[in-house]
Amino acid sequence: MINLLKNKKISKTPFRKEVLAIFNKYNNAIPLSVVEKELKAFNRITLYRTIKVFLEKGIIHEITINGEVSNYAICKEECDTLGHHHQHIHFKCTSCGIIFCVEVDKFPTIILPKYKINQLEIQAIGLCQNCNL
């Protein structure tokens, strides 16, 4: 939805609408290089700033696995300026390289005595449905 921009109280510009449409088009997470290629009128600086705003507003979230180049995906849950609230894991296929979010029935809990855990980031690496045939 393009109204997302209105809901998040950020200016609705052609550039942002285009970037948002690209993220919506993909069902998986994508790196900036893919966004670049999809953009009709691409500008590095504006893209960096757009990504930063989208991250801050909880429109997209960043996925970085083992220090590799970051991928970005639309937030499905109610994320906002105050933080991201995801209950999904990130899966990376070592065969086709795809990265995406997966909902799991029972999201793990970890208890560390004397610590306070506010957020759990879980990344699974393996073979996706297609590559595991």
Place this chain on the structure above:
Amino acid sequence: MINLLKNKKISKTPFRKEVLAIFNKYNNAIPLSVVEKELKAFNRITLYRTIKVFLEKGIIHEITINGEVSNYAICKEECDTLGHHHQHIHFKCTSCGIIFCVEVDKFPTIILPKYKINQLEIQAIGLCQNCNL
């Protein structure tokens, strides 16, 4: 142990010994900036190459949380050229910023039908023992 370099079959040089000693000195993960400051004779290029070799040989592992600058820590388990085999989680304290590895009693398992999960990376974000007092 400095013999680690011999065991991993890589040349034992003063630079590598120094970098290894720095990692051993810290009980937590550290970014390259800290390694730099600790090094007597620092050279950016050699450091990058040393880190790369240490990663490949399974001497250290990389921790990247939410696209922030990577931190590095000694591998405690049997990691080698064929891969890293960790059964610990990575904890980041939002108060003091420290990042370190934590052993957990029961490392979570995630089952995704039709997928094959080879590795699970778990990052917990919250307050560490000191900051949670």
Place this chain on the structure above:
DNA sequence: TTTAAAATGCAACAATGTTGCAAATAATTT
């Protein structure tokens, strides 16, 4: 429609990471 606020894009810069190659050092062989 006018005004105020915000976004864009250029130029310039800063930080991070890489590569070829010659010199230096470490490991191996004799």
Place this chain on the structure above:
DNA sequence: AAATTATTTGCAACATTGTTGCATTTTAAA
């Protein structure tokens, strides 16, 4: 222990990635 081979180091140069100030343009609000 000395000579040979293999590897590492560090310089120069470059490539990539990300940031900032500022004037112009565009969006949102009055």
